[in-house]
Amino acid sequence: MSPSRSLVAPPVPRDIWSRTSTAAPPGVAAVPSEREDPALASTQEIQAGLAEILEEVAGVTPADATPEKSFTDDLDVDSLSMVEIATAVEDKFGVAIPDDQLANIKTVGDAITFIESNQG
Amino acid sequence: MTAITLAQGAPGARILGIGGYRPRRRVTNDELAQTMDTNDEWIQTRVGIAERRWASDDETLVEMAVAAGGKAIAASGLAPDEIDMVIVASASLRVPIPGIAPQVGHRLGIPRPGAFDLNAGCAGFCYALGVVDNAIRTGAARNALVVGVERLTDVTDLTDRGTAVIFADGAGAAVVGAADEPGIGPVAWGSDGDQHTAIAIPEGLPHMTMAGQAVYRWATTKLTEALVQAMDQAGVGPDDIDVFAPHQANLRIVESMAKRLRLPDSTVIARDIVQSGNTSAASIPLALSALIESGQAKSGDLALVLGYGAGLTFAGQVLRLP
Numbered sequence: 001m002s003p004s005r006s007l008v009a010p011p012v013p014r015d016i017w018s019r020t021s022t023a024a025p026p027g028v029a030a031v032p033s034e035r036e037d038p039a040l041a042s043t044q045e046i047q048a049g050l051a052e053i054l055e056e057v058a059g060v061t062p063a064d065a066t067p068e069k070s071f072t073d074d075l076d077v078d079s080l081s082m083v084e085i086a087t088a089v090e091d092k093f094g095v096a097i098p099d100d101q102l103a104n105i106k107t108v109g110d111a112i113t114f115i116e117s118n119q120g
Numbered sequence: 121m122t123a124i125t126l127a128q129g130a131p132g133a134r135i136l137g138i139g140g141y142r143p144r145r146r147v148t149n150d151e152l153a154q155t156m157d158t159n160d161e162w163i164q165t166r167v168g169i170a171e172r173r174w175a176s177d178d179e180t181l182v183e184m185a186v187a188a189g190g191k192a193i194a195a196s197g198l199a200p201d202e203i204d205m206v207i208v209a210s211a212s213l214r215v216p217i218p219g220i221a222p223q224v225g226h227r228l229g230i231p232r233p234g235a236f237d238l239n240a241g242c243a244g245f246c247y248a249l250g251v252v253d254n255a256i257r258t259g260a261a262r263n264a265l266v267v268g269v270e271r272l273t274d275v276t277d278l279t280d281r282g283t284a285v286i287f288a289d290g291a292g293a294a295v296v297g298a299a300d301e302p303g304i305g306p307v308a309w310g311s312d313g314d315q316h317t318a319i320a321i322p323e324g325l326p327h328m329t330m331a332g333q334a335v336y337r338w339a340t341t342k343l344t345e346a347l348v349q350a351m352d353q354a355g356v357g358p359d360d361i362d363v364f365a366p367h368q369a370n371l372r373i374v375e376s377m378a379k380r381l382r383l384p385d386s387t388v389i390a391r392d393i394v395q396s397g398n399t400s401a402a403s404i405p406l407a408l409s410a411l412i413e414s415g416q417a418k419s420g421d422l423a424l425v426l427g428y429g430a431g432l433t434f435a436g437q438v439l440r441l442p
Contacts, residue, residue: 078166080372083337099334 040120041093046112053088054108057081067109075108085111093119127259133252133296134303135442136198136263139191140409141184141291142396143173149285158281168371172288172397174273179289181210185224185269188291188405193228195442196295198263200229203295205252205261208237209244209268209401211430212275224267234261241319242367242429243309244268244401245292250307250435252296263297268401277327286370287328288397292405303440305354308346311433312338319430339369339428340376346436347381347426354438358383362421363411363441367428368393368403377426388416400429408441417441 041049051065058081064074071077077085082105086097089111095118097105105111148171149160163169175184185208193200206225213220219237234255240247245268252264272287296304315338318331347366351357358381366377371393378389392407399406404425411417419441426436 079333080166080336080370083333084340084376087337087341099331099337102333 041115043112043116046093046115047108049092050089050108050111050115053085053092057084057088065108067107067112069108070106071108072106089115095119129257129259130298130300131257132299132302132304133256134299134301134440135294136297137192137195137295137442138405138409138412139188139193139195139293140402140406141187141191142406143175143179143184143289145174145176147172147174147288152281152285156279156281156284158285163285166370166372167286167398168374168391168393169285169397170394172395173290173399175271175289179271181213181269181271181291182220182223182227184271184289184291185220185267185293186227188269188293188402189224189228189265189267191409192265192267192293192295192405196263196297198295198297201231203228203230203263203265204233205255205264206230206233206235207248207251207264207266208235209240209248209266210237210270211239211241211244211400212270212272213237213239214274221267225265228265230265233265240401240427240429240433240435241431242369242398242400242403243427243431243433243435245294245404246307246425246427246435246437247309247433249294249296249304249437249439250309253304253307253437256296256298263295265293265295266405267291267293268399268403268405270400270402272328272398272400275321275326275328280327282332283328283330286398288399290396290399290402290406292399292402292407292409294405294408305350305356305438307435307437308349308353309433309435310346311431312342313431315432318432335432336370336373338432339373340380343426343428343434344377344380346428346434347377347424350426350436350438351424356422356438358387360422361387361424361438363388363390363408363417363423365390365404365407365411365423366426366436367400368396368407369398369429388421401427403427412441 051062054060208221221235225233248266255261269291390407421441428434
């Protein structure tokens with residue numbers, strides 16, 4: 001799209017734009033002063049947040065979203081729902097999950113580990 | 121120095137008629153399940169397709185384009201000799217020389233139109249609509265025929281359950297003419313060429329491959345901006361949209377886009393993919409013609425359309441339905 005055409009007061013839900021504002025462009029480090037020094041989410045908070053996303057996207061009962069569970073084999077999450085979960089995780093935890101890394105996230109525990117080591 | 125004189129254009133352009141052609145052969149999910157490891161539930165859950173049309177040998181790109189184009193001309197009320205431009209959008213041309221637009225124009229009785237093929241993948245119809253809108257408003261054309269036509273089964277591995285259940289055949293067309301009041305909003309188009317391998321016929325292979333997850337993510341996140349831009353440029357908001365007819369790639373993408381845009385419940389959402397599969401450049405005019413024929417879309421309705429696909433390319437507009 002032409003950069004000269006600016007979007008004036010886009011009539012869209014906020015969640016669309018929060019994504020673009022939280023992620024720094026590729027190769028651009030986030031400016032530390034812009035961050036409110038947010039406390040990083042704990043493992044428990046990550047697991048709870050992930051369970052919430054799994055329930056909303058794929059109808060998984062939160063109690064079932066335990067670390068050893070495989071998304072596809074145990075929780076019946078298909079490949080496109082995995083993409084939806086990834087984008088929701090990106091929004092919620094401020095991490096970027098490239099497609100090639102998404103392929104390596106097979107269990108709930110894999111996702112928790114990924115978020116823990118990439119947040120902040 | 122002699123100055124160059126410019127042509128006198130029209131204040132706006134609008135769609136005068138839409139028509140579609142669906143191949144005779146209907147292929148159900150159960151039929152596909154007989155030859156590959158899939159089933160109706162698997163297909164419906166993942167892509168939302170119940171059946172699709174596959175073209176027979178005699179339903180060539182030209183024949184389907186002529187059939188759809190003829191219906192669009194009839195619906196427009198124009199005589200063929202009032203049309204002076206033809207664009208055929210297709211990503212499944214097997215023979216690069218010659219392009220088929222001149223032949224399609226000739227077969228429809230359109231005398232010596234400016235005619236060419238356009239390949240912008242599944243975004244082709246909306247790209248072509250953007251081109252003819254600008255041609256009419258600059259005086260390069262008076263009335264134009266735009267056709268989206270595909271035989272994706274020619275470039276699909278029909279034993280691969282990942283793509284064979286999705287891609288299909290068909291044609292859709294629109295006649296666009298000059299209008300005092302614009303009926304086509306400014307096109308919001310662009311491309312993400314870094315993802316050129318996401319949907320492609322890799323060198324040495326006869327068939328198309330698709331990185332499903334990457335395309336799904338791109339479509340459900342990056343394209344919302346294009347939809348918003350199309351509305352913004354046309355000066356309308358989600359509440360003004362009577363009909364939402366994005367490219368019919370996957371029902372889940374259609375639903376996701378509609379949800380993100382927060383379209384009102386009254387907006388009619390095109391779900392032609394359920395009956396037609398993914399027909400690439402033909403999907404939007406096919407979906408619009410189905411909504412018009414069934415009475416779900418009415419004359420004067422505002423429609424938001426967005427084509428997107430191989431390239432990766434995208435193009436969207438707000439349209440006033442004929």
